[in-house]
Amino acid sequence: MVETSPAVSDEIRKTTCYMCACRCGISVHLKDGKVAYIEGNRDHPVNKGVLCAKGASGIMQVTAPSRLRKPLRRSGPRGSGEFEEISWEEALKTAVSWLEPIRKTAPEKLAFFTGRDQSQSFTSFWAQTFGTPNYAAHGGFCSVNMAAGGIYTIGGAFWEFGQPDWDRTKLFMLFGVAEDHDSNPIKMGLGKLKARGGKVIGVNPVRSGYNAIADEWVGITPGTDGLFILSLCHVLLRTGHIDLDYLARFTNAPCLVIDNPGSDDHGLLLKDADGKSLVIDRVTGKPAPFDQKGVRPDLGAEYDADGVSCRTVFQHLAERYLDDAYAPETVAEACGVTAGKIRAVAAELARVAFEEAFEIEQPWTDFRGETHQTMPGRPVSFHAMRGVSAHSNGFQTCRSLHVLQILLGTVEVPGGFRFKPPYPKPVTAHPTPHCKTQPDCPLDGPHLGFVRGPNDLALKDDGTPARIDKAFSWENPMSAHGLMHMVISNAHAGDPYKIDTLFLYMANMSWNSSMNTRGVMEMLTDKDENGDYVIPKIIYSDAYSSEMVAYADLILPDTTYLERHDCISLLDRPICEADAAADAIRWPVIEPDRDVRGFQSVLVDLGARLGLPGFVNEDGSAKYADYADYIVNHERRPGIGPLAGFRGNGEQAGRGEVNPAQLDRYIENGSFFVEHIPEEAAFYKPWNAAYQEWAVNLGLFDSPQPYLFEIYSEPMRRFQLAAEGHGDRQPPDRLRDQVRQAFDPLPVWYPPLSDSIADPNTYPVHALTQRPMAMYHSWGSQNAWLRQIHGRNPLYVPTRIWEENGFSEGDWAKVTSPHGEIVVPVAHMAALNENTVWTWNAIGKRKGAWALDGDAPEATKGFLLNHLIHELLPPKGDGLRWSNSDPITGQAAWFDLRVRIEHAEPPPESQPAFDPIKSPVGTGPNTVRQQVRS
Numbered sequence: 019m020v021e022t023s024p025a026v027s028d029e030i031r032k033t034t035c036y037m038c039a040c041r042c043g044i045s046v047h048l049k050d051g052k053v054a055y056i057e058g059n060r061d062h063p064v065n066k067g068v069l070c071a072k073g074a075s076g077i078m079q080v081t082a083p084s085r086l087r088k089p090l091r092r093s094g095p096r097g098s099g100e101f102e103e104i105s106w107e108e109a110l111k112t113a114v115s116w117l118e119p120i121r122k123t124a125p126e127k128l129a130f131f132t133g134r135d136q137s138q139s140f141t142s143f144w145a146q147t148f149g150t151p152n153y154a155a156h157g158g159f160c161s162v163n164m165a166a167g168g169i170y171t172i173g174g175a176f177w178e179f180g181q182p183d184w185d186r187t188k189l190f191m192l193f194g195v196a197e198d199h200d201s202n203p204i205k206m207g208l209g210k211l212k213a214r215g216g217k218v219i220g221v222n223p224v225r226s227g228y229n230a231i232a233d234e235w236v237g238i239t240p241g242t243d244g245l246f247i248l249s250l251c252h253v254l255l256r257t258g259h260i261d262l263d264y265l266a267r268f269t270n271a272p273c274l275v276i277d278n279p280g281s282d283d284h285g286l287l288l289k290d291a292d293g294k295s296l297v298i299d300r301v302t303g304k305p306a307p308f309d310q311k312g313v314r315p316d317l318g319a320e321y322d323a324d325g326v327s328c329r330t331v332f333q334h335l336a337e338r339y340l341d342d343a344y345a346p347e348t349v350a351e352a353c354g355v356t357a358g359k360i361r362a363v364a365a366e367l368a369r370v371a372f373e374e375a376f377e378i379e380q381p382w383t384d385f386r387g388e389t390h391q392t393m394p395g396r397p398v399s400f401h402a403m404r405g406v407s408a409h410s411n412g413f414q415t416c417r418s419l420h421v422l423q424i425l426l427g428t429v430e431v432p433g434g435f436r437f438k439p440p441y442p443k444p445v446t447a448h449p450t451p452h453c454k455t456q457p458d459c460p461l462d463g464p465h466l467g468f469v470r471g472p473n474d475l476a477l478k479d480d481g482t483p484a485r486i487d488k489a490f491s492w493e494n495p496m497s498a499h500g501l502m503h504m505v506i507s508n509a510h511a512g513d514p515y516k517i518d519t520l521f522l523y524m525a526n527m528s529w530n531s532s533m534n535t536r537g538v539m540e541m542l543t544d545k546d547e548n549g550d551y552v553i554p555k556i557i558y559s560d561a562y563s564s565e566m567v568a569y570a571d572l573i574l575p576d577t578t579y580l581e582r583h584d585c586i587s588l589l590d591r592p593i594c595e596a597d598a599a600a601d602a603i604r605w606p607v608i609e610p611d612r613d614v615r616g617f618q619s620v621l622v623d624l625g626a627r628l629g630l631p632g633f634v635n636e637d638g639s640a641k642y643a644d645y646a647d648y649i650v651n652h653e654r655r656p657g658i659g660p661l662a663g664f665r666g667n668g669e670q671a672g673r674g675e676v677n678p679a680q681l682d683r684y685i686e687n688g689s690f691f692v693e694h695i696p697e698e699a700a701f702y703k704p705w706n707a708a709y710q711e712w713a714v715n716l717g718l719f720d721s722p723q724p725y726l727f728e729i730y731s732e733p734m735r736r737f738q739l740a741a742e743g744h745g746d747r748q749p750p751d752r753l754r755d756q757v758r759q760a761f762d763p764l765p766v767w768y769p770p771l772s773d774s775i776a777d778p779n780t781y782p783v784h785a786l787t788q789r790p791m792a793m794y795h796s797w798g799s800q801n802a803w804l805r806q807i808h809g810r811n812p813l814y815v816p817t818r819i820w821e822e823n824g825f826s827e828g829d830w831a832k833v834t835s836p837h838g839e840i841v842v843p844v845a846h847m848a849a850l851n852e853n854t855v856w857t858w859n860a861i862g863k864r865k866g867a868w869a870l871d872g873d874a875p876e877a878t879k880g881f882l883l884n885h886l887i888h889e890l891l892p893p894k895g896d897g898l899r900w901s902n903s904d905p906i907t908g909q910a911a912w913f914d915l916r917v918r919i920e921h922a923e924p925p926p927e928s929q930p931a932f933d934p935i936k937s938p939v940g941t942g943p944n945t946v947r948q949q950v951r952s
C-alpha cells in the first residue's frame with residue numbers, strides 16, 4: 019500500500035515567521051532536530067494558517083550558505099571584504115574598548131542605527147541608557163510619511179496601525195502598495211472582499227500584484243497622488259457627499275481657528291483656560307470645550323473672541339478644497355488620470371459610503387457621555403504604503419488621504435478602516451524627542467517622538483542639530499523615525515559634528531539601503547589627512563554576508579529567525595488585530611550550528627559590560643543573562659513589560675507582576691497571546707468610553723485618551739508661525755520659505771521638489787522600484803527557492819517609450835538621471851503609466867556578497883536604481899545643497915526620481931559593475947541539498 023501522507027516530522031514547534039514583517043504564526047516541523055517543513059499556524063490571529071512563498075522558504079534561509087559563522091575583525095582595507103575570525107570574547111572586548119571611552123566623554127560620538135528589526139523598544143532603550151542621541155531605525159528611508167502623517171491626523175496609520183474591516187467593507191481603495199508589505203493579511207482580506215463581490219480600486223503607476231487583481235486600476239503619474247486625492251475631496255464637497263455628523267462629532271472640523279494676522283496666535287485654535295479647543299454649541303450658540311457633555315459642535319460657526327474673529331476649521335477646509343485648483347479638469351493632466359475617471363471614482367466612493375451605509379445594533383457611549391443605540395457603518399476602506407509616502411510631498415499626501423477618509427466618515431466605523439491596539443493613540447500620548455547628553459549618563463528621555471512645535475526640536479543651545487542625522491531640526495522638523503539615510507554622509511562630512519563609532523544592525527547601507535551607493539562606499543572608505551578613516555570605527559551585525567559586511571571593522575554575527583528569541587511587543591509594533599490586542603515571541607526552535615549569537619542578547623551583554631543603567635544590578639553584576647531573560651523580567655513601568663500576556667500568576671493580561679514562566683506559557687500557546695476587545699468597544703475607539711477603559715486596564719494608556727481627528731494640524735501651524743517670524747525659536751533664513759510653504763496646516767499638494775530642479779524636458783520619465791511579493795527587502799537574496807522566482811530584474815518599459823525607442827525583447831537601455839547612469843536590460847510592460855519605468859527592488863547584488871557565484875544573474879543582469887539617486891538634490895544655483903527628502907519628515911524621496919532612457923549596446927553585464935568583494939563565507943555550492951527521511 020502506498021503511504022500518501024508520510025510523517026514529515028517527529029516534532030512541531032510553533033513560532034513566528036520573520037521572512038517579512040507581517041509576523042505570521044508558523045509551525046516548524048523538525049526531523050532529527052533539523053527543519054523539515056514550515057506551515058502556517060491555523061490558530062494564529064494574523065494568518066490563520068495561511069503561509070506565503072516567503073514563509074515556506076524559511077527553510078532555505080536557515081540553511082543558506084551566506085550565513086555568517088563567527089565574529090570577524092577586519093584584516094584588509096575597509097571595503098575589501100578581508101577578515102579574520104575571532105572569538106566572541108575578543109569581539110565583545112573590542113566593542114567595549116571602543117564604546118566605553120566615548121560613553122565616558124561624549125556619548126553622542128556613538129551613532130547606533132538599526133534596520134527592519136522588530137525589537138526597537140529594546141534597542142532604543144539600550145541607546146537611551148548609553149546616552150547617545152543618535153539612535154533610530156530605518157523608518158526615515160522607508161515610510162515615515164505614512165506613519166507620521168497618520169499619527170498627526172487620525173492617531174494611527176495603515177498596516178501595523180490598522181486594517182480595513184474586511185468582514186464588512188464593500189469598496190477597498192489602495193494607493194502605492196507593494197506586495198511584500200502587509201502580505202498575508204492583505205491577501206486574506208482581498209480574498210474575503212472578492213468572495214463577497216466587493217470592489218477593489220488600485221491606484222499605482224504599475225499594475226502588478228494587488229493592482230493586477232483590482233477591479234479598477236488608476237495608473238497615476240508618480241508624485242501626484244495628493245493632487246488626485248484632493249480632487250476627490252473637491253468633488254465630494256461639491257456634490258455634498260461628506261459625513262457632516264461625523265465631522266462635527268469626531269474631528270476638529272468645528273474647532274475655531276483664530277484669525278488675527280500678524281499676531282503670535284494667528285491660525286492657532288481658540289482654547290479655553292484648560293487648553294481645550296473651543297467649538298460653538300449649536301444648542302446654546304456659545305463657545306464650549308470640544309469634549310463638554312452634551313455639546314453639539316457647529317461646523318459653520320463664526321465667533322468674535324474679544325475683537326478677534328474666528329472661523330471653524332471646516333470653513334477653511336471648504337474654502338481650500340472647493341477651489342478650482344482641485345477641480346478634476348485642472349488636475350487631470352498632471353495626474354495622468356482623466357477628469358471623467360476622477361469624477362467616477364468620487365461617485366463610487368460616495369455611492370458605497372452613503373447609499374450602502376448600515377448600522378450594527380450595538381449600544382455604546384461616547385467620550386461626551388452620550389449613549390448611542392447603534393454603530394453606524396460606511397463600507398469604504400483604504401490602504402496605502404510606500405508608493406505615496408516616498409516622495410518629497412509624501413507627508414502632505416498621506417495627510418490628504420486621511421482627510422478623504424474623514425470626509426467620508428469611514429475611520430473606526432463598521433465597514434471602514436479600523437485601528438489595531440495600541441492605536442488609536444493621539445500625538446499627545448506620544449513622547450517628544452529627547453537629545454540632552456551628558457558624559458557617563460543616560461539620555462534625558464526617549465530619542466524619537468512627535469514634536470508639537472518648534473520648542474520640541476532636537477537642537478543644541480546654539481541652534482545647531484543635536485543629532486547626527488539632523489532629525490528634528492529645521493531641515494525636517496517632524497522626522498519621527500529619524501533619518502538613517504543621512505547618517506553616513508553627515509558623519510563623513512562632520513556635519514553637524516564628527517562621530518567616533520558607527521554601529522549598525524541589519525541595514526545594508528553600502529548597497530540597496532542607500533541612495534548614491536557608490537558615494538556611500540567612498541564615504542565609508544575615505545581617509546583623512548592622517549591616513550585614518552573619516553568614520554573611525556564601524557561595528558555591524560547581520561546574519562548574512564551582505565554587501566555592508568565588507569565596510570565594517572568588527573562583525574557581530576547574528577542568528578537566523580528560527581534560532582533566536584524575539585519579542586513582538588505592545589511597546590513597539592505588535593501583531594494586534596482590530597478586534598484584539600496581541601503580541602508574540604520567537605524562540606530558538608533550532609540551535610545555531612555556527613558560532614553566532616542573537617544580536618539582542620549581544621546588546622544585553624554589552625550593556626552589562628559597559629555598566630549601563632538598566633543592564634546592571636546595584637552591585638554592578640549583569641542584570642539579565644540574555645534577551646530572553648530581559649523579555650521576561652524587564653519592566654518599563656511597574657507591572658508593564660515587553661510581553662502583555664500571561665503576567666503575574668499566568669492569567670493576567672497587560673498589567674501584572676513578572677511571571678518567570680511567561681515564555682513557557684507563550685510557547686504552549688503557539689508563541690502568541692491575544693486579548694479580545696469587548697463588542698461595545700470594537701468601533702469608534704478614539705471616542706468610545708468602553709474602549710478607552712479597556713485600553714487603560716490593559717496598560718496601553720494610564721488614563722483615557724479621547725481626542726479629535728486633526729484635519730487642521732496645529733503643530734504644523736506652530737512651525738509656520740515660526741517661519742513667519744513669531745516665537746523665540748526661529749528657522750535659519752535659508753529654510754524660512756521652505757518651512758512656511760511645506761507646513762500648511764491643511765493638507766496641500768506641491769510638485770515633488772526635484773521637479774523644479776531636474777528639467778522635465780531633459781529627464782521626462784519617472785523611475786520607480788516595486789517590491790516583489792516573493793521577497794521582502796533583499797532578505798531573499800540568498801534564498802535558493804526565492805532566487806528562482808526573482809534572480810534578475812529587467813527595467814520594465816511602457817508601450818509608448820518601448821515603441822519610441824524601437825526596443826525588442828533582449829535589448830538594453832542606458833538610463834540617465836541628474837546624478838548618474840546605468841545600463842540595464844529592458845522588458846515591455848503595457849499595464850504601466852506611460853511616462854514611468856520601473857524595476858524590482860534590491861534584486862541586483864554586488865559580486866562577492868551573499869555567497870553568490872560571480873556569474874550569478876543577480877550580479878550580472880540584476881541592478882539597482884540607487885545609483886541614479888542622490889541623498890541631495892542637484893544644485894539649484896544658490897550655493898546651497900538641498901536634501902532629497904520630504905521637508906517635513908525627512909523621508910527619503912526615492913520615488914521622485916526622473917530619468918531619460920535610450921537604446922544601448924548590450925554590455926557584458928549591468929552597469930555600473932563594481933569590483934568583486936572578498937567573501938568571509940566563500941561561495942555557496944551549486945546545489946544545496948538536504949533530505950529529511952520519513
Ligand code: SF4
Nearest residue numbers: 035038041042070073
Ligand atoms: S506574509 Fe510574511 S510573515 Fe507571513 S508567512 Fe509570508 S513571509 Fe512569513
